Amino acid sequence: MKSMSSRALLDNANLKYSRQREGLLDVLKEQKTPITIDQLDELVRAKKLSINLSTIYRILEAFLKHDMIEKTFNITMQSYVIELKHSHHRHYLICLDCQKMIPIQQCPMHDIVEHIEKEQNFHVSAHQLEIYGYCSDCIKNH
C-alpha cells in the first residue's frame, strides 16, 4: 500500500496545511511502532524542524480531534504513545524487558467482538489489546 503524502493526509482530514503539521506527520509516518511525545520531540529536534513542545502538543490535539492519530497508554513505559491511524488498526506484543512493541498482523479480537455484539446486544465501537511478555532477543539474553 502506497502511503499518502502528509499534505494529502491533512487535506483528507480537513485540516489546514502548515509546515509544522506536515513536519510532524512526516515524522509519524516514518515510525513502525507507537512513540511517546518525548520521543517525538527528540525526532523533531534531530530533524531540525524547530517545533517547540507546546506546539507539538497543540498539533497533536488537532490530529486527535480529526481522527488522524491514535493515543494509547503503554503500561511498561507508563506513558501515552501515539501513532498514525491505519486503515487496519494494530495490536502489539510488548516486551516487558526492552519495551519493544511488535505489531501483530491480524486482530485477534474480531471474532470475540462479533460474539459479544450478538450475545450482549452491545455495539462495540473500539477496543484495545496489548499482549505482554518477552521478545526473542530478551529470551536469548537470559
Ligand SMILES: [Zn+2]
Ligand atoms: Zn525484549
Ligand SMILES: [Zn+2]
Ligand atoms: Zn483489534
